[in-house]
Amino acid sequence: MEVTISNFEEGLNYDIDKEVKAIDATKAGVKGLVDSGVTRIPRCFVHPPENVLKSSSKSSNISHQVPIIDFEGFESCRRSEVVNEIRKASEEWGFFQIINHGTPVAIMDEMLAGVKRFHEQTQEAKAELYSRDPKQRVKFFYGGVVLTKETAVWRDTVAINFQDGELDPELYPEVLRY
Amino acid sequence: MSCREELSEYTKHMTKISKTLSELLSEALGLRCDYLSSIECMDTQALAGNYYPLCPEPDLTIGTTKHTDPSFLTILVQDNMGGLQVHHQNQWVDVPPLQGALVVNIGDLMQVKFLIFSVD
Secondary structure, three states: OHHHHHHHHHOOOOOHHHHHHHHHHHOOHHHHHHHOOOOOOOHHHOOOHHHHOOOOOOOOOHHHOOOEEEOOOOOOOOHHHHHHHHHHHHHHOOEEEEEOOOOOHHHHHHHHHHHHHHHHOOHHHHHOOEOOOOOOOEEEEEOOOOOOOOOOOOOEEEEEEOOOOOOOHHHOOHHHOO | OOHHHHHHHHHHHHHHHHHHHHHHHHHHOOOOOOHHHHOOOOOOOEEEEEEOOOOOOOOOOOOOOOOOOOOOEEEEOOOOOOOOEEEEOOEEEEOOOOOOOEEEEEOHHHHHHHHHHOOO
8 A cells, every 4th residue: 555655656647536546446445544654754745834833822811712601591590691601702812712611521532532432443343434535424535525627634433424314323333332 | 222322322312412502503593592493404413433544644634624514503512632723813723622521513504594683
């Protein structure tokens, strides 16, 4: 696998789509590349430097901190307060964090653990779900939505589409079970 | 409990939260609380579980590029690694991992709604 990919990389007639498809064909995603021991990343993942800048701002200025909205009492005494905070955050940021929203931390942690388990299972176990077909409702793929000539991102995704209504839980990936 | 049930449990909670958010957002827009659900904003759902493998050349690539979400609403459970940033007033601001918190991103479709309803 690695040999094929580095051949593309060195070629003068580099074709990003060909490389993206070659990695698709492994059905192992970015995790598969890493597990195969690559020390250099394939060219299809290389972004222009200005897009990779990891400029982080740890601003102490309160107006530059992502709003945190406390949902405690949103169904009773704090309703209008919560609505006002949501309006302000939506207008100014389009983005906020919510706390005391009623979803138990355990449920969220188990979901994160399930996703990690999915991606860290054997390649063989994941391969059967590998797909970019928009119609496939439970699938696994790498690189984000890779359009023609689009640079891939360093990421694997497991996706479940509920678009056409309820999905039979029997169709959920096995590994998302305990 | 099997994790199939855990996943069902998770989606059940996310459906409930999205219903709550659609009510609160409707009210924030000065509309009756069932407005956004009545125009079927929250009817279609998708779940994505992203995984970012350790990268041998992290300075050359990125796990998620600058983007907006083409949805009404995205609800994110962030792990404790951090790395998520939001663009605000011409600068990238870290979204610090906060245990138990859900990150809410108003998607493109809802942004349009806010524009329409907040003209005057």
